[in-house]
Amino acid sequence: MTSLITRPMVRDARLWLELSLAALLTGLFAISGTVVSAPLGVAQILxxxxxxxxxxxxLVVVALATLVHLRLGMWRVVGYLPAMLALHAAAASGSRGVRLGLCAAAGLALSVSDATLRGPVEGGLVSLVSFGVVWVMGVERGQHARERAALASAAAQNARLRAESAERERLARRLHDNLAATVTVMLVQxxxxxxxxxxxxxxxxRVDRVLSAGRVALAEVREAIADLDGRAAAHAGQELAAHxxxxxxxxxxxxxxxxLDLPPPLEEFFHRLVGEAAxxxxxxxxxxxxxxxxxxVLSIASGPLGPSSGSGGYGLRSLAADLEAxxxxxxxxxxxERWVVTATFPE
Incomplete structure (x- = not known):
């Protein structure tokens, strides 16, 4: 319910933010007298x-419109804001060609054009530095966005793995307890x-055959649970590699x-531990x-740590309790400057 309400609200807030930004740029263009050609001004902002x-x-459309506008006599600094915003968005792109090639071409073209109007220092150098700062900020924003997406995906994967593991263990214990107890009572009686x-x-x-069949059934129950553990561990290994x-x-x-050549229950735990630590x-x-x-003994070290990092969270506490069991x-x-997780597995 919460996610269904939140997503439209986020989209609406983003839409209003974009419209407000467009209105602000339009007002700045009009007040400062930046616009030489109204169609080019629209092509820069819209x-x-x-x-x-x-x-x-x-970025291509806005940069071209800005270049033409510059050649027609647009000289106000505010006229570069649309190109900077477009460059900032393109710098956050996941495409290396867009992030490096296209952004570099647009920034250089605008800086060279400004250098011919204002001179090499006040025009070209200042523009190049300004576009460079905007580009770095965009790259950082894109990197942080991709890291947040990776962490969200990782958290969802870990939660799903923990839920699947808990459900598998619950069913396995229930199967073992019920069937094994029932068959054991039958055998004893x-x-x-x-x-x-x-x-x-x-x-x-005939009684001897019944006893023999009961012992075989009890052994098969235990083998089935061991096989279930093995398949779960293999699946967890595939999930860990993708994660x-x-x-x-x-x-x-x-x-x-x-x-580490661990038995299935511990091998699955090992995969969960590596995923959580990474x-x-x-x-x-x-x-x-x-x-x-x-x-x-397995040690997992990571770093470098920031000054505020240094306490274990719920995931590690839960894993510690599982391994102790x-x-x-x-x-x-x-x-x-390192964070170290050390797991000692039983023999």
Whole structure:
């Protein structure tokens, strides 16, 4: 319910913000006397409404309109604002060609044009520096947006994995407890009956077959649960590989994940731990993650940490409780500019 209400509200707020910005630019153009050609002024301002959806196209249109307007005698500094806004949006693009090539071409073209009107220093150099600052701000904004998207995706993946793991464990325990208990009672009662009652040889043979079938059924239940654990661990490994690829795309340096040769329940936990530690590294501004293995001890270091980073969250506390239930231990904390998570797995 909340998400259904929030998204339209966000869209409406963004639309009003864009319209207000367009109105503000229009007023600045009119008050400052910037406009030499009304159609060119419209071509500079109107496309900005679509700069988030089509940043490359908007930058091309606005930059061309600004260049022509400059040649017609537009000399007010405010006339560069639409091009700066378009450049800022294009610099945040995920496309390397748009972010570097197109933005550089537009910034240089406008700076050179301004240099011919105002001189190399007051025109060209000042414009180049101004466009450079705007470009850097746009690149930073785009990087932060991609990191937030990666973290949101990672959080959703981790939540789904935890829910699937909890549900699988609940069903497995229920299956084991109910079937194993029922079959065990049947076996005990049948075994007692076999030793206390008097049977003819054919009936005793039938009782022995019942006991043998019960023991086989109990073993098959345990094998089925072990197989379920193995398939869940393999699926968790595939999910972890895709999750780490997303974090690498967001800028986090993550090496290959080591192989600890753990049994299925612990192997699934290991995948969850690596995913949580890597996600936390990116969330707290880290640039890299490193793994170290010594026997059954895994250390995951990440960094560099900022001055305000240094406390474990709910994810690590939950993982520590899970590993303790398996007979292991999980410790984590700050070590200088590194954050270190150390897991000791049971033998």
């Amino acid at each position: 496309p900005l409404l679509w700069r988030r959806r089509h940043p490359a196209l908007v 049948t075994e007692a009956l076999r030793h206390t009652a008097t049977f003819a040889p054919p009936e005793r043979e 780490l690829d997303r974090l690498r795309a967001a800028g986090l340096a993550v090496p290959a994940v080591p192989d 996600t936390n590294a990116l969330r707290h501004g880290g640039a890299w993650v490193e793994f170290a293995v010594a026997g059954r 398996y007979g292991g231990a999980l410790a984590y904390g700050r070590d200088g």
